[in-house]
Amino acid sequence: MSEHKKLTLCVFIDALGWELIRRHAFLDDIMKVKAPLGTIFGYSSTCDPTILTGVLPREHGHFTFFAYRPEKSPFGWYKYFGLLPKSIMERGRVRSKFSRIMKRVHGFTGYFQLYNMPFRYLNLFDYMERHNIFEPGGINGGQATIFDYLRKNRIPYCRPEGYNEAESVAEVEAAITEGSIRFSYLFLGRLDGLLHEFGTQAPVIGEHLAWYDKQIRNLYNVACQKYDSVRLMVFSDHGMSDIHSVSDVKGRIDALGLTFGEDYAAVYDSTMARFWFLKPGSRERIESVLAEIPDGRLMPSDELADYGCDFPGNTYGETFFLMNPGVLLCPSHMGIKPLAGMHGYAPQHPDSVASFMTNEPLEPMPNRLENLYVLMRGETPENPD
Numbered sequence: 071m072s073e074h075k076k077l078t079l080c081v082f083i084d085a086l087g088w089e090l091i092r093r094h095a096f097l098d099d100i101m102k103v104k105a106p107l108g109t110i111f112g113y114s115s116t117c118d119p120t121i122l123t124g125v126l127p128r129e130h131g132h133f134t135f136f137a138y139r140p141e142k143s144p145f146g147w148y149k150y151f152g153l154l155p156k157s158i159m160e161r162g163r164v165r166s167k168f169s170r171i172m173k174r175v176h177g178f179t180g181y182f183q184l185y186n187m188p189f190r191y192l193n194l195f196d197y198m199e200r201h202n203i204f205e206p207g208g209i210n211g212g213q214a215t216i217f218d219y220l221r222k223n224r225i226p227y228c229r230p231e232g233y234n235e236a237e238s239v240a241e242v243e244a245a246i247t248e249g250s251i252r253f254s255y256l257f258l259g260r261l262d263g264l265l266h267e268f269g270t271q272a273p274v275i276g277e278h279l280a281w282y283d284k285q286i287r288n289l290y291n292v293a294c295q296k297y298d299s300v301r302l303m304v305f306s307d308h309g310m311s312d313i314h315s316v317s318d319v320k321g322r323i324d325a326l327g328l329t330f331g332e333d334y335a336a337v338y339d340s341t342m343a344r345f346w347f348l349k350p351g352s353r354e355r356i357e358s359v360l361a362e363i364p365d366g367r368l369m370p371s372d373e374l375a376d377y378g379c380d381f382p383g384n385t386y387g388e389t390f391f392l393m394n395p396g397v398l399l400c401p402s403h404m405g406i407k408p409l410a411g412m413h414g415y416a417p418q419h420p421d422s423v424a425s426f427m428t429n430e431p432l433e434p435m436p437n438r439l440e441n442l443y444v445l446m447r448g449e450t451p452e453n454p455d
């Protein structure tokens with residue numbers, strides 16, 4: 071008698087929030103279960119390691135890309151580029167090219183982008199995703215990922231590495247047709263880019279969801295022909311908020327006249343500002359300015375602890391200032407142009423919530439991103455019969 075062939079087909083769709091799933095038809099006849107899935111405070115750079123390891127940010131050590139750690143900065147001599155004309159060095163294309171070269175020079179295998187981080191301050195900051203999180207040893211905290219588990223147990227899987235969605239779908243389809251894999255993890259990232267550019271209400275969002283529906287439906291049907299049972303799971307890391315206004319937090323801090331790198335250091339992300347205080351008195355002056363900004367709020371330390379973002383040694387900042395949903399911190403170290411959509415606000419806000427769906431009922435259901443690791447492991451037992 072031939073063995074029972076089972077396939078677990080995971081599809082990760084970046085920024086497919088619960089609010090989008092509520093508004094659009096999406097694999098309605100296949101997915102028996104659709105549910106909101108709690109997100110993690112931060113961006114994909116902290117959500118994805120949480121999904122892959124099942125632990126919270128304070129343990130896996132990934133949060134955002136830049137952290138004030140001059141003693142560990144790999145960018146010592148880049149400050150000299152800060153002497154070149156701003157008109158050249160702030161161009162997006164120039165910075166993207168620099169990012170590619172720097173990634174090679176430093177041997178980074180993870181995602182690397184300079185964004186809008188000024189060259190003159192780079193020597194103060196460490197880059198926190200130096201390694202590819204999907205490869206062995208890629209997690210800062212040393213945890214094993216679901217892929218380490220699959221490799222260790224010699225469970226055959228398919229995980230396309232490219233960013234071209236049609237090519238990734240084709241790669242998974244070929245692996246399913248061949249019939250020897252037991253697990254697949256398809257990463258689809260285009261929706262996130264479309265939502266940033268056009269917002270959640272644009273027609274292109276519905277069109278792209280319809281394209282996803284068609285592709286995933288086809289993969290599922292092919293899998294059902296090749297395998298005795300198929301577990302299809304589609305999930306995301308976070309949702310998306312439409313931007314209604316921008317707030318120049320950086321301008322207000324700059325106006326204090328404190329010296330960056332001597333009195334304080336800061337990273338201005340798109341939805342939060344994080345501060346390190348280097349001289350007595352800086353904290354009081356900066357926090358009093360922040361407290362007057364109506365578009366956001368200072369985050370209490372117990373709230374950060376609830377989110378699993380109480381990092382040892384305050385790696386990612388001593389004070390966090392979080393924007394209200396829909397307010398973009400701009401200009402920031404992430405960009406100078408306003409966007410139509412952004413994520414990285416309070417995780418409990420409805421627009422932040424991620425989504426989870428599957429073709430067969432499941433017990434227990436995942437509540438938050440860190441539950442997906444155990445779920446994926448449970449789907450691929452070490453000793454199948």
Ligand SMILES: [Zn+2]
Binds near residue numbers: 085114263266
């Ligand atoms: Zn995004």
